[in-house]
Amino acid sequence: MAKNSVKMTELPANLTLLEAAVAISRKLLPRPPRLTPGWCAAVASILEATARKPGNVSPDKNFTDLSYDDLCNAALAMVPALDHGKTTSLGKMIKDAVTRSRSKTQSNANLGIIIAISPLAAASTSPGNSLRAADADTAIERCTTQDSLNIYDAIKLSTAESLSKRDSYDIRGPAPESIQQAMQYAATTEPTDSIAALWASGYQSLWDGLVSDLQHNELHGAAWEQSIIFTALAQLARTPDSLIIRRHGREKAEQISSEATLLLELPHDNRTTAIEAFDWRLRHPCRINPGTTADLVAAALYVHLWNSTFHELF
Numbered sequence: 001m002a003k004n005s006v007k008m009t010e011l012p013a014n015l016t017l018l019e020a021a022v023a024i025s026r027k028l029l030p031r032p033p034r035l036t037p038g039w040c041a042a043v044a045s046i047l048e049a050t051a052r053k054p055g056n057v058s059p060d061k062n063f064t065d066l067s068y069d070d071l072c073n074a075a076l077a078m079v080p081a082l083d084h085g086k087t088t089s090l091g092k093m094i095k096d097a098v099t100r101s102r103s104k105t106q107s108n109a110n111l112g113i114i115i116a117i118s119p120l121a122a123a124s125t126s127p128g129n130s131l132r133a134a135d136a137d138t139a140i141e142r143c144t145t146q147d148s149l150n151i152y153d154a155i156k157l158s159t160a161e162s163l164s165k166r167d168s169y170d171i172r173g174p175a176p177e178s179i180q181q182a183m184q185y186a187a188t189t190e191p192t193d194s195i196a197a198l199w200a201s202g203y204q205s206l207w208d209g210l211v212s213d214l215q216h217n218e219l220h221g222a223a224w225e226q227s228i229i230f231t232a233l234a235q236l237a238r239t240p241d242s243l244i245i246r247r248h249g250r251e252k253a254e255q256i257s258s259e260a261t262l263l264l265e266l267p268h269d270n271r272t273t274a275i276e277a278f279d280w281r282l283r284h285p286c287r288i289n290p291g292t293t294a295d296l297v298a299a300a301l302y303v304h305l306w307n308s309t310f311h312e313l314f
Helices: 017-027 037-050 068-077 090-102 111-123 133-141 145-162 179-188 194-201 204-219 224-238 242-248 250-264 268-283 291-306
Strands: none
Touching: 017 037, 017 224, 017 291, 037 068, 037 111, 037 224, 037 291, 068 090, 090 111, 090 145, 111 133, 111 145, 111 194, 111 291, 133 179, 133 204, 145 179, 179 194, 194 204, 194 291, 204 224, 204 291, 224 250, 224 291, 242 250, 242 291, 250 268
């Protein structure tokens, strides 16, 4: 990503989440004079990618088809689209964000993040006004048939070839009249999708799970990277990862969730080596990427930052 790259070695290990977010924001010049939804989403996405979460891309661990710079480029590219929540529809926001992101990277870098964060960005009014789960739900409820068309176009543009074929609401077919119905189907029919579940059942589960995890870790003194890693493991332990289910089957995804549960049962001082070993197993002999979990962590970081004093430190 050239001059905008935010390397792990440039973020001191002892920073809090807010301090790390501020450090990232100050490296990515020029930034807006005030915090905007798009900028908050970019910082959350880069912060998530910078943490060395097991099995995911990080500054020193790339995939052959996806790099850390890809994630950073895509995060910055989506900013203008996510800043138009007050003047555009949710479907158009998503399509615009995907189009802009794909123009900066050859891979599907952040489709899941865009779909997860867009309702949050659309519901964000001004920094300092607390964002609620119900606000994101309301943004989704306003979706029309045209929004459904735009969202299907965005998914097709990004990653249609990698998605499993479904008996109903298949992405290769025509867009449905109701995007909510399509998301409900994807959330409850194998291979199930956790981001679709947010759209179908409401964003309160994000607050109850990952947002609460981030707050808990921060309250108990965890530094920024540790907080993100522990939050990702907690989500992985709670819910088998959608991307792993799709690519490797539910049995493998549940096995990975069980391993994450065991890691969290270890004393904090004993986790580092065990997490490194877990990360190695997720990369060898083949890639088992908990990519949906990473997308949900980014969405939770958005909420955490927007509802915190980040705007005051910004």
